[in-house]
Amino acid sequence: MELTATANITKIGDEYFMPIDADLLKALECAVGNAVEFTVEGNRLIITRHCAE
Numbered sequence: 001m002e003l004t005a006t007a008n009i010t011k012i013g014d015e016y017f018m019p020i021d022a023d024l025l026k027a028l029e030c031a032v033g034n035a036v037e038f039t040v041e042g043n044r045l046i047i048t049r050h051c052a053e
Contacts, residue, residue, distance in 0.1 A: 003026065003050075004027070009040075009044070011043075027047045
């Protein structure tokens with residue numbers, strides 16, 4: 001199974017802010033102990049992890 005989650009990144013001054021939604025949290029939890037692919041496209045952070053459900 002491939003799980004992909006995206007989030008908008010907001011920059012205020014020198015700090016970056018990213019909301020965590022259910023899909024993003026699931027992707028992060030799935031990634032524990034395994035490799036995760038992080039991709040940034042413009043203001044989007046894409047986290048991809050191949051895992052069994």
